[in-house]
Amino acid sequence: MKSLFSRLLISASLIAFILILTIWQWFQFSQDFNRDQVQQSLHKELALHMAHINPLLSQGITSDAALKEAFHDFMLLGPSFEIYTLDPLGQIIAYDANKEKIKRSHIATPPIEAFIHGEQLPIKGIDPRSSHSNKIFSATHLKDTSGKITGYLYVIIGGEDFDMWQSLVSEHQAPRIWGGMLLGVMVFSLILFALLARYLTSPLSKLEKDLRLVESQKLDEGLSLSHDYRGSLEVRQLSHHIKRLLNKISEQHQAINRQQQARHDFMLHLSHDLKTPLTSLQGYIDTWLLLPTNERSSDLIEVAAKSGNYIQQLLSQMLELAALENGQIEPDVKETELSLLLQELKLYFTPRADTQKVQLDFDLNLELSVLTDPQLLLRILSNLVDNAIRYTPSGGVVSIKVISAPTEAQQQSDHIWLSVSDNGSGMHKHELQALQQLRSKPSFKRNDALPQLGVGLAIVRQLLTLLQCNIDINSTPGEGSCFQIELEKI
Structure with a gap:
């Protein structure tokens, strides 16, 4: 009863039996009516x-x-x-x-x-x-x-005698009549079944052949059915859903390829970031070991320690980025005072900025509260300031201030824009394009391709996505960068 063949056969038999029984009843009624009309007229x-x-x-x-x-x-x-x-x-x-x-x-x-x-x-x-x-x-x-x-x-x-003889004749003819009806039902059922099977299964057979051809298609070139189907509504809907599924599989395959390529490029970029401090660390240690004991200087060890700290920082950032991609970090949005956040940030980066002779110009007198996750916002600002200090030459300035909206369309009374700017080396074109994706408020996706950025800016990208914050970026190589982040004001 579950096979299409048996269902079609039973359906065809029932339809044929009901149809022939209806025709027979109509014929009997018509015959009796005509007989009565003729006899009564005569x-x-x-x-x-x-x-x-x-x-x-x-x-x-x-x-x-x-x-x-x-x-x-x-x-x-x-x-x-x-x-x-x-x-x-x-x-x-x-x-x-x-x-x-x-x-x-x-x-x-x-x-x-x-x-x-x-x-x-x-x-x-x-x-x-x-x-x-x-x-x-x-x-x-x-x-x-x-x-x-x-x-x-x-x-x-x-009268009564006529009814008696008619009843006897009917009883004698009944087996032949019902036998003929059953034979007619069987023949009609087989013909109807053959027609229904041909009509209903032809699109399914065509669909099955096309699905076999899909096996020979290459994922990189996309999967698709080669025909349109004009059968029943269910067949058309089935083919439509299969086409959508094949398109989705092709899109996901292409997305996976893009993601793998992006990860490959990112790992190359990351390996370069790791290779430089590792080479420096190894070089200074080897130099220190080659020197005579009485000539060994602590300066070499200090430089090696800085390289080690930088490697440790990169590894910590990689772990943080992995946690973001896996959805392990959830924002805890609450009222946050910007002045307290900027004071903590300045205290943390002041020693490093003094060492590199970079001025920190943070607006600490802001009497503003925003609705955000203070820890995630602090990470965003820390990564931006860290990059800014790294690429800003001696005598440069890194500033954080509240500014007006970049465009009139973005001006809202319940939002403010926080600007993080520097006059350093600026960003390259591919880095700027990767961060430009955050101009709108995208939904956070774990399978997003990694941007062609340093680990710090990649974390900024993911954190801004998680907080659903708009960002506007202006950067010119050799002149500096300006990151403008939209925050909800309380």
């Missing part, structure tokens, strides 16, 4: 002729015992007829039958009057010998010599 004047040729009936007599003999003579000539006389109200008066056979003693007169007045045939009236069935009849008025209606002559056409 015998329309029967009652009138009987009343005319019988002396008693022609005089309007309805209850004379001599009528039974006349009825007997009439029925010998037509054994399928049953003859009754009725009074003007339809009560049965005389008949030629045993009294036990009469089931109803009253006949409704409206059908009789309709017949006498020539209305559309067939018209059926009550059969006195049956308690529930009606039959076609012939009828006429009985009138006395003065023309007064004394009753009706009522003749059933196809």
